[in-house]
Amino acid sequence: MTTFIDIAALEDIPRQGARVVKTPAGCIAIFRTADDQLFALEDRCPHKGGPLSEGIVHGTSVTCPLHGWVFDMTTGQAQGADEGAVRTFPMRHEGGRVLLDSDFMARRSAA
């Protein structure tokens, strides 16, 4: 069964911005788009490890603050000429609260 963990209130995350959740599996960036869609991505660019949570959010994409790689947040895939991907995590928001799937931690510890 999927267990969702209550992370924060929706308004704690700025529109077109992100906040970071520290987990045993590394930092996860929780993004909120201009139209209140939420995405959870590994907060580490595969290129040079840049914190994606500090990137500019445009549409459903985010641009890495260090060297400008662009990721589609719906898939985690790098766009354009760059090749690479970041992990994405299931999440949802309910009643103004942001919930993150906790299974990834279990999977991580099992691994």
Add this chain to the structure above:
Amino acid sequence: MIARQRLVVIGAGMASGRMLEQLFQAGFDGEVTLFNAEPRGNYNRLMLSPVLSGEKTYEQIVTHDADWYAAHGVDCRFGEAVVKIEREDRVVYSNAGGVPYDALVIATGSAPFMIPVSGRDLPGVVTYRDLEDTNAMIAASAPGSKAVVIGGGLLGLEAAAAMAARGAEVTVIHLMGHLMERQLDPAAGYLLQKDLEARGIRIHCKGATKAILGNGKVEAVLLEDGTIYDADLVCMAVGIRPETRLANDAHLEVGRGITVDDQLRTSDPAIFALGECVEHDDQLFGLVAPLYDQAKVLAATLMGQDAAFQPVQTATKLKVTGVDLFSAGNFADAPGREDIVFRDPGRGVYKRLILEGERLIGAVLYGDTADGSWFFDLIKQGRDVSDMRDTLIFGPAFAGGVTANPLAAVAALPPEAEICGCNGVCKGKIITAIEGGATTLDAVRSATKASASCGTCTGLVEQVMALTLGDGFTANANPPMCKCTDHTHEDVRRLIKSMGLKSIPAVMQELGWKTVGGCASCRPALNYYLIADWPTEYTDDRQSRLVNERNHGNIQKDGTYSVVPRMWGGVTSPAELRAIADAADRYNVPMVKVTGGQRIDLLGVKKEDLPAIWSDLNAAGMVSGHAYAKGLRTVKTCVGTEFCRFGTQDSTGLGIKLEKLLWGSWTPAKVKLGVSGCPRNCAEATCKDIGVVCVDSGYEISVAGAAGMDVKETEFLCKAATEAEVMEIIAAFTQLYRENARYLHRIYKWVAKVGLDWCRAQVEDPATRRALHDRFLISQSVYQTDPWAEHAATPAEWAPIADLTLRAAE
């Protein structure tokens, strides 16, 4: 003895005035009687606009004064309107009586056309034709009064600009889609509209006047679309028509104007006509050049010499101070015609040449009309321009110049030559990508990453493309801002101002952005443009800031930040140094380094520690040094007269004052200053964005230096006598840069585009300088705040939102 020839002239305007001059020069010894309905002699009607705007007085535009008429024995009947011409007896009658003539010249000019709407007879409705009209407009255009000009042609716009210069609130209503449609094409008309709007003149194109409203005097103008503009004065400037009533009454042949032949003779051999009242070869005349030609021909005819009038091409210039436009010849689109167009939206320059076959037939210039007369000559000569067509638009300076092949150097490069240093892309790889189908710069960037980082190799990449694709490639000298839009940075900046766009969504909507929410390239640029243009109305969008400015520190490769407190002019104190040392200890700062800008950098601070370290430094009296900002960074100084035996002025003190004036301001790219106390230049002021070198007699200000990717010495801007003057000039220059440059262009790049002469003209004009300086201070009233103090108050926002490491450990 032969009786002296009796010449009667009706109308003392510019055409007849010139005719009389020519006649007397040629030795005419007849009797001249000159009637004029206006109670004065000949003045330069073209100069009424400067009189209206207050730049000239009536006395300065009088062409012929009473002495001149007396000296030539002219019998002046000013203020005496002619009522009848008796052709049988050859007598002209005014209400005062008759004057016989051997030759009669009709020069009655033209009358303003009044559109037949209700209310046109109300007091306060004027035309723009003579000194009386001008004086009525001067009286009505007190500051705060409202004037409506109907007609956006040459005359209407001159009237509008002149009344606006006197402080009136002016609206121009124009029936057509763009201003001056007879002289300008839509693009130039648009630039003109923006320039006039920038002077506070409201322009309403496609506006049809329905009625002039008012009770006993004019109060408003109603348009067909329902718009109402309040008005204390309405100036009707929709056109002129030849004044032909006298000729009609005398049963002379009259079409639209009085019909004349090549000798300016009417259907009656003893009667001649010239000026705006005539029609020659189905053509009417409104501009002064052909009228002067007519005057010359008629003078010769009256002297019994052979002469024939041949209308020539005319050119137009608008007499509004600061508006530079020129048009000549024919510029309508037609089959077989080709255009050469040059645009520099950043400078507001537009040039269009119209060719038919191998000949230049028209030219429209806006913003830079220096080559107007050269083009005009080519149009008049009708000469074959095919040999210089490639460089024609750049004017005579380039005509027939050597056509060096700019591609030769790139063509000679071997395939392994590196083109893009940032991404390590060689020429061969670019060529492979182009041959693989990447035919646009963006496509090449996507495929190879060449020129996708710092962009300085864009020109080289384009040359490789030009070589590979041949004619299939046209370099876009001024490419769009980013993939989200087709507009250039310059276009977007202008449209933000002219359309009054005050939010990022408004810009994206109104300018047709192709993406949702833009991208990491355009959003910071738009955010900056809006901050710079609407300092008191727009609210900074933190989420459109690049990381360094959002987090007020330079992000390092490991995701930590640097913290640099401001040290005014590079001066610090033991107390400040202790506080910095304490902070470095407390937050385990891995490296403490002295920067090139005379301050101290604490490197490797974790994001969540930023609010606390800022708070500690704030408590010691220090604020953010903005070492991360597209804004004012540092003002580097030497010790100057305070300690140095060579110092000529207090360079340290001036540097501190400049830093206190400028800090906190956002600019298109970083701005660094230097102030040296003597020409030995220990503060290295001459490679800064703005540098001041103190000398015995004052301060030498130079700008546009660089010591980064490019290295460049500053260029001399101007000299100032006092510190106060230095501060005003530098604030004004900074504001000029803030208002005009493209985002991420350092001052040296911007100056290279707009020209140092232009910058100097702006800051040397006292009124412009003061206005720029004042706008800078308005912006500073909002933005000169310490971001550290603001963000130190909300430390929770800088920490992770949740920490699941503890939970997992349980």
